[in-house]
C-alpha cells in the first residue's frame with residue numbers, strides 16, 4: 322500500500338469551545354492526536370480548550386491523557402508521543418455570557434498571527450454569543466475560521482437566525498458547517514466511484530435505476546443525550562443532514578470541478594428538486610416510529626419513554642419515500658430510513674438497477690436485478706451484485722453473486738475517522754466537505770413541511786420493539802411499491 326501523502330500544516334491555533342465536552346473528548350482530540358502521530362500537526366500548534374469550570378492546564382491534560390491513552394496505545398509508537406501531543410493542549414476558563422477572562426485570552430491568541438480556528442462544540446443557541454464575543458475581542462481576521470456542528474437550528478427560521486449571527490462576523494468562506502458523514506471515507510468514495518469511472522455514469526439515471534435506498538441504522542438508544550434528542554428527533558438529528566447529504570451525493574449532476582462551490586452548487590440543485598412532502602401526501606410517503614422496550618446488542622433495554630422518564634411524541638425512527646424531480650431521476654424513489662435501537666449498526670446506500678428488458682432464462686432461473694451496495698459502516702465496502710452461471714456440468718442455472726471490494730482488504734491499515742480529514746480541511750481552508758448556508762436552508766425547506774404535517778395530523782409515532790427494523794408500517798410503505806428493504810442490512 323502506498324503511504325498517504327501528508328503535508329505537515331504550519332503551526333495553527335485551534336480553540337474548542339466546549340473543550341471538556343463529549344464531542345471534544347470522544348471525537349475531536351482523538352482525531353487531532355492521530356494527525357499529530359502522523360506528523361501532520363507539528364509542535365508549536367496550540368489547541369486551547371474552553372469551558373466554564375476552573376481547571377489548570379495540567380488538570381486538563383491529565384483528563385485528556387486518560388481519554389487518549391487507549392487511542393495512543395493502538396498506534397505503533399503512539400504512547401511515546403502522547404506527551405508531545407498533550408503539550409500542545411491548554412485550558413482556559415471562559416463564559417460566553419460574561420467578559421471575565423476574555424482580555425487575557427484575547428491577548429494570548431492575538432500574540433501569534435497564524436491560522437486560527439474556533440470550534441463551537443456548544444449548543445447552537447450559544448453560536449450567536451460566541452460570534453459576538455470573538456468579534457468584540459478582535460479575534461477575527463482573514464485567516465480565522467469558525468466551525469459549527471449540526472443541528473443548525475430546529476427549523477428553517479431558527480437556522481436563518483443562527484446563520485445571520487455567524488454571517489454578521491464571518492464571511493461565508495470562513496464558516497465551516499460540519500456534517501461528519503461527509504468526512505467518512507466511503508462517502509467520499511461515492512464521488513470517486515461516480516466520476517472516476519466511465520462505467521456508472523451512463524447508467525446513473527431513471528432509465529436504468531429502479532430505486533435507491535439509504536439506511537443509517539443504529540443499535541444505540543439515546544443514552545445520555547435524551548434532553549437534546551427529545552427536542553430534536555430522528556428527522557432533525559439524522560435526515561435533515563446526514564441522509565439528505567448522502568442523497569445529494571448519489572443524485573447530483575457531475576460537478577464542473579472539485580471546487581467546493583462547484584460541488585455544493587450541484588447538491589443544492591438536488592435539495593431544491595425534492596418533491597414536497599406535506600399534509601397531502603405525508604401519510605403515504607413517511608413513517609415515524611418510537612422504540613419500546615426490547616432486546617438490543619444482546620441485552621434487555623428500556624423503551625424510549627422509560628429512558629426519558631416521561632411520555633414523548635419524539636420519533637426515534639423515520640422512513641421516507643423521497644423523489645428528485647429532475648430529468649435524470651423522474652419517477653425513481655429514494656427510500657430513506659434511520660433509527661435508534663435497530664437490530665444492527667449499519668449505514669449503506671443501495672442502488673438497484675432495473676430488470677433486464679427480456680429474460681432468456683425463463684423457467685431456468687429467476688433474474689435478480691443488479692445492485693450496487695456502498696457500505697459506509699461498519700466494514701466499509703463496495704459490492705456489485707451480478708447474475709452468474711452456477712459452475713459445473715448439468716443444467717444451466719444462474720445465481721446472483723457479489724463482486725466485492727472490501728476497503729480493509731484492498732487498502733489495509735487503519736480507517737481514519739471522519740473528523741481527522743474534516744479538521745485538517747478546516748485548517749487548510751478547504752470547504753468542499755462542509756455545508757454552505759443555502760444548502761442548510763434548502764434542507765430545512767424540505768424538512769419543515771414534513772414536521773408540520775406530522776404535527777397537524779396529531780398522531781403519535783408508531784411503536785416498534787427495540788431490536789427490530791422499525792414499525793411494520795415502514796415495511797408496508799416500500800412493499801406497496803412492490804419493493805423490499807435491502808435485506809443485507811437486516
Ligand code: BG6
Pocket residue numbers: 539558559668
Ligand atoms: C450524529 C447524531 O450526528 O450522528 C447521533 O446526532 C448519531 O444521534 C450519530 O448517533 C451517528 O454517527 P455515526 O458516525 O456513528 O454513524
